[in-house]
Amino acid sequence: MPETVKPSDRIYCALDTVDVAKATALAEALKGSVGGIKLGLEFFCANGADGFKRVADAGLPIFLDLKFHDIPNTVAGAIRAVAPLGPKLFTIHTQGGPEMMRRAAETAAEEADRHGLDKPWVIGVSVLTSLDGSDLNAIGVADAVEAQVARLAGLAKSSGIDGLVCSPREITLARKAGGETFKLIVPGIRPAGSAAGDQKRVMTPADAVTAGADILVIGRPITGADDPAAAARAIADSING
Numbered sequence: 001m002p003e004t005v006k007p008s009d010r011i012y013c014a015l016d017t018v019d020v021a022k023a024t025a026l027a028e029a030l031k032g033s034v035g036g037i038k039l040g041l042e043f044f045c046a047n048g049a050d051g052f053k054r055v056a057d058a059g060l061p062i063f064l065d066l067k068f069h070d071i072p073n074t075v076a077g078a079i080r081a082v083a084p085l086g087p088k089l090f091t092i093h094t095q096g097g098p099e100m101m102r103r104a105a106e107t108a109a110e111e112a113d114r115h116g117l118d119k120p121w122v123i124g125v126s127v128l129t130s131l132d133g134s135d136l137n138a139i140g141v142a143d144a145v146e147a148q149v150a151r152l153a154g155l156a157k158s159s160g161i162d163g164l165v166c167s168p169r170e171i172t173l174a175r176k177a178g179g180e181t182f183k184l185i186v187p188g189i190r191p192a193g194s195a196a197g198d199q200k201r202v203m204t205p206a207d208a209v210t211a212g213a214d215i216l217v218i219g220r221p222i223t224g225a226d227d228p229a230a231a232a233r234a235i236a237d238s239i240n241g
């Protein structure tokens with residue numbers, strides 16, 4: 001992403017709700033204050049493609065965060081199913097392995113071509129921001145979070161996908177592994193004084209942008225505010241500052 005990107009354009013607001021009316025109202029209210037909307041498992045499981053289209057009608061780019069994690073053939077099929085919706089980016093799990101990531105990249109390109117759409121960014125989730133080193137150890141990963149993210153970033157890059165979801169604390173090492181054009185999509189963002197909730201690896205919006213994040217994924221600090229658009233604008237101003 002070029003250096004001239006407006007701070008608000010870097011913010012994608014996560015609308016984690018089952019309520020389509022609430023999500024569409026938020027998407028309308030946030031126009032001009034954020035760069036895009038993230039729809040994830042909670043929203044999509046409840047509302048599917050029709051719900052996606054209703055939110056997309058607000059006109060903001062959509063990040064479809066379904067974190068596909070399955071065998072290559074099944075992930076390719078899921079990508080074929082969501083491609084016609086035209087998300088700007090979508091997620092798969094890097095832990096699905098190199099063959100799955102290669103098939104995902106190929107399928108996304110083929111389907112975009114077939115439907116006459118821009119190719120979506122295929123983004124690999126590395127280590128969820130709700131995990132820390134002891135959680136990794138509990139699932140049998142002996143390495144530190146940083147080493148595991150660096151490994152998965154290198155694998156994502158060599159498998160031909162467009163970027164990585166990582167916590168703000170791993171931006172520098174993920175950039176080193178992926179290079180300048182590799183998109184870094186970063187949740188675990190908390191303005192100073194916000195509750196971390198279930199996020200374990202967090203940073204402020206300004207520090208994450210300074211570290212090199214392309215997109216900041218921010219949910220509750222915006223959606224839980226009395227005035228979500230004002231909260232998003234305050235976050236963009238904090239990045240400017």
Ligand SMILES: O=c1ccn([C@@H]2O[C@H](COP(=O)(O)O)[C@@H](O)[C@H]2O)c(=O)[nH]1
Nearest residue numbers: 014040127128129187188217218219220
């Ligand atoms: O590692 C990850 C991957 C995805 N997410 C998603 O980002 C948002 C964060 O919401 P907050 O309310 O700002 O915590 C949420 O939709 C997650 O599914 C993540 O947090 N970490």
